Amino acid sequence: MGQINLKEIKSVSYEKAEVKKGYTDQSLRINLSSNDIIIDPIEEKIKDKFIGGKGYDLWLMWNAVSGDTKWNDPENAVCISSGPLGGTPGYPGGGKSIVTAISPLTGAPIDSNVGGYFGPYKKFSGFDVIQLDGKASEDTVILIDGIENTITIYEAFDLPEDSYELSDTLTRHFDEKKPVNVSVVTAGPGADHTFFGCLNFSWWDAGRKMVRYKQAGRGGIGTVFADKKIKAVVARFGAISMKANSPADLDALKIVTKTHAKEINELDPKQNRMALVGTTHLVPIMNDHDCLPVHNFKFGSHPESKVIGEDVFEHIFDKGFDGCWRGCAVACAHGVKDFSPFTGPYRGKKVFVDGPEYETVAGCGSNLGIFDAQTILEINFYCDAYGLDTISVGTSLGFIMECFENNQITTEHTGGLDLSFGNRFNALKIIHQMAKGEGFGTIVGKGIRNMKKIFAQEYGADPNFLQDIGMESKGLEFSEYITKESLAQQGGYGLSLKGAQHDEAWLIFLDMVHNFMPTFENKAEALHWFPMFRTWFSLCGLCKLPWNDIVPEDNKNTKEPAKVIKHVGWYTDFFNAVTGKNIGPDDLITMSEAVYNFQRIFNLKMGYGTREHDTVPYRSMGPVTVEEYKSRYKRYDDQLIEKYELDISNMTTQEKVAALRKNREEQYELLKDAVYERRGWTQDGIPTLKTVKRLGIDFPEVLEVLKKNGVK
Numbered sequence: 106m107g108q109i110n111l112k113e114i115k116s117v118s119y120e121k122a123e124v125k126k127g128y129t130d131q132s133l134r135i136n137l138s139s140n141d142i143i144i145d146p147i148e149e150k151i152k153d154k155f156i157g158g159k160g161y162d163l164w165l166m167w168n169a170v171s172g173d174t175k176w177n178d179p180e181n182a183v184c185i186s187s188g189p190l191g192g193t194p195g196y197p198g199g200g201k202s203i204v205t206a207i208s209p210l211t212g213a214p215i216d217s218n219v220g221g222y223f224g225p226y227k228k229f230s231g232f233d234v235i236q237l238d239g240k241a242s243e244d245t246v247i248l249i250d251g252i253e254n255t256i257t258i259y260e261a262f263d264l265p266e267d268s269y270e271l272s273d274t275l276t277r278h279f280d281e282k283k284p285v286n287v288s289v290v291t292a293g294p295g296a297d298h299t300f301f302g303c304l305n306f307s308w309w310d311a312g313r314k315m316v317r318y319k320q321a322g323r324g325g326i327g328t329v330f331a332d333k334k335i336k337a338v339v340a341r342f343g344a345i346s347m348k349a350n351s352p353a354d355l356d357a358l359k360i361v362t363k364t365h366a367k368e369i370n371e372l373d374p375k376q377n378r379m380a381l382v383g384t385t386h387l388v389p390i391m392n393d394h395d396c397l398p399v400h401n402f403k404f405g406s407h408p409e410s411k412v413i414g415e416d417v418f419e420h421i422f423d424k425g426f427d428g429c430w431r432g433c434a435v436a437c438a439h440g441v442k443d444f445s446p447f448t449g450p451y452r453g454k455k456v457f458v459d460g461p462e463y464e465t466v467a468g469c470g471s472n473l474g475i476f477d478a479q480t481i482l483e484i485n486f487y488c489d490a491y492g493l494d495t496i497s498v499g500t501s502l503g504f505i506m507e508c509f510e511n512n513q514i515t516t517e518h519t520g521g522l523d524l525s526f527g528n529r530f531n532a533l534k535i536i537h538q539m540a541k542g543e544g545f546g547t548i549v550g551k552g553i554r555n556m557k558k559i560f561a562q563e564y565g566a567d568p569n570f571l572q573d574i575g576m577e578s579k580g581l582e583f584s585e586y587i588t589k590e591s592l593a594q595q596g597g598y599g600l601s602l603k604g605a606q607h608d609e610a611w612l613i614f615l616d617m618v619h620n621f622m623p624t625f626e627n628k629a630e631a632l633h634w635f636p637m638f639r640t641w642f643s644l645c646g647l648c649k650l651p652w653n654d655i656v657p658e659d660n661k662n663t664k665e666p667a668k669v670i671k672h673v674g675w676y677t678d679f680f681n682a683v684t685g686k687n688i689g690p691d692d693l694i695t696m697s698e699a700v701y702n703f704q705r706i707f708n709l710k711m712g713y714g715t716r717e718h719d720t721v722p723y724r725s726m727g728p729v730t731v732e733e734y735k736s737r738y739k740r741y742d743d744q745l746i747e748k749y750e751l752d753i754s755n756m757t758t759q760e761k762v763a764a765l766r767k768n769r770e771e772q773y774e775l776l777k778d779a780v781y782e783r784r785g786w787t788q789d790g791i792p793t794l795k796t797v798k799r800l801g802i803d804f805p806e807v808l809e810v811l812k813k814n815g816v817k
Contacts, residue, residue, distance in 0.1 A: 111246060135258065198435060201218055203643045271289075293305070304327045318489060324581055399472065444483075470499075472585065500553065552582065
């Protein structure tokens with residue numbers, strides 16, 4: 106493309122804060138309305154309590170918004186942090202950023218954990234966390250230059266529309282000679298026209314000499330970013346070494362880094378082969394255990410799943426190092442070279458596709474009845490280019506396809522499009538419509554919670570049926586796992602703070618396959634410990650995959666194999682080596698508890714965060730339709746007889762569906778009771794005064810929110 110046009114609006118020079126023991130102890134706030142650039146110190150008490158990463162993000166957001174703030178209000182803040190451990194080269198998964206905002210889908214805080222180089226570059230440029238608020242009047246690019254020690258706000262003209270070309274253009278513009286020094290965060294045209302816009306975080310792939318991308322996908326943070334008229338935020342920084350975080354004990358850091366990386370290099374080829382096939386290894390596993398979403402989560406397996414699994418992508422993925430952080434041994438960020446789309450603006454051109462991950466394969470493949478790797482790759486590519494979350498796209502399309510096949514919507518509503526399961530061409534048409542803000546795609550882009558209202562109120566659809574099959578919780582579309590036979594994973598989705606995302610508690614295998622948690626107490630304990638430990642990764646700027654996707658060979662013989670305790674110990678050593686603390690594994694859980702409970706109270710501040718909001722659609726608990734029941738009738742019949750002690754000899758299938766539903770819904774409510782008690786919450790799901798005092802988050806403003814909700 107031709108010369109881009111950036112008009113400097115404001116530029117400030119700053120004295121870079123040096124990193125000490127993983128922290129710079131400074132925040133950067135940029136207000137797009139006033140173009141104010143504000144650098145503030147981070148108080149020691151905030152550092153001690155909120156740790157970094159998501160903790161810092163939430164604290165800044167809490168102080169930026171009121172309980173009445175909507176996602177598109179100027180005061181809504183996009184916050185990006187990494188954490189004290191983020192930016193450690195060579196440590197597996199050590200380069201994450203954590204992004205938060207008030208979500209267009211949920212109305213509450215949303216967070217995404219994402220790879221790429223931005224988080225570390227931003228920190229080493231002098232800032233533990235950045236806050237972007239206000240709204241620009243023109244398209245804006247922000248540069249945080251840690252080499253020149255300047256922060257510049259530009260008005261931007263003549264920039265490329267899609268995220269791929271934009272990131273590449275800005276990378277080369279800001280450091281043509283050393284593009285590895287640049288990381289770009291940008292959305293795309295889809296973020297302008299939907300509620301589930303994502304953010305692409307870039308890094309320079311030196312081997313392929315090209316810009317690569319990872320996505321902060323969940324909850325529409327890209328939509329907030331685009332609404333503020335931010336085209337991109339760019340971080341520029343130079344060389345990074347083990348000393349960059351100025352660790353308290355460099356020798357100890359080298360030892361734990363080498364130990365963890367060595368184990369992954371030795372065991373990954375024997376276990377999940379993530380350095381070869383990434384997360385696509387999950388497709389056959391999920392299919393074999395009846396957990397792969399098929400036809401809007403109606404079924405859990407399909408005979409054609411083999412054509413979209415790891416065996417196919419092993420041969421399609423381009424060979425080469427695929428780590429989204431420097432020296433990551435997991436190296437799971439694979440892609441496809443010289444792919445040629447058959448629709449849209451890139452039709453007939455050769456492109457590089459970053460992905461797909463398991464979630465995209467399942468959500469935009471089997472869940473839509475599309476068993477074709479090429480179509481999945483095209484959906485993947487355009488979602489990234491347009492800035493669309495593939496999970497929300499796939500789950501939303503699955504919902505409308507089932508609605509279409511059940512005459513809840515018709516071609517009259519879809520603009521003449523046949524949206525039956527398996528119609529790959531029309532699925533792509535909807536995606537292109539979402540990017541342009543045209544046609545039925547504008548409705549789909551509002552997300553399932555809003556579509557349920559529109560279909561019922563304007564199209565005359567059955568609201569009860571829509572509620573049962575609309576796979577969202579708290580407004581966030583489900584990620585891609587069938588949970589009908591895992592009560593713990595139903596809780597993992599419904600009791601998650603931000604909505605139906607598995608990153609808080611991925612318990613489906615531990616519960617359903619291994620039966621590690623047969624009692625309510627076991628499940629409640631798991632729904633306490635696992636969300637807390639998983640939260641810890643987002644406090645520190647780390648990826649979760651190295652913790653439990655590659656495990657020690659003797660792990661199954663340990664007392665609690667699900668927790669991978671040896672790795673928990675290594676992460677404790679990692680934290681201590683960088684920060685100079687002297688903590689034990691249990692302390693990791695406690696520090697996460699403080700932030701986790703604070704986020705629950707943040708939800709409460711925004712009008713959510715009680716028992717009524719911890720619901721899930723019945724499809725996630727059991728069969729909604731007779732067809733579903735019959736597909737697994739032996740399983741369901743046996744449960745009615747053996748588990749619930751019912752005489753089903755004279756029952757119709759419809760009566761069996763109703764009986765199973767009654768019992769499963771009761772079980773879910775009992776699970777809520779047990780989890781709330783374990784977490785130290787009231788039976789309405791609110792942290793008690795005793796809990797917030799124990800965790801040291803009894804700030805006056807927190808106590809005021811609790812008081813307004815009857816907790817004194």
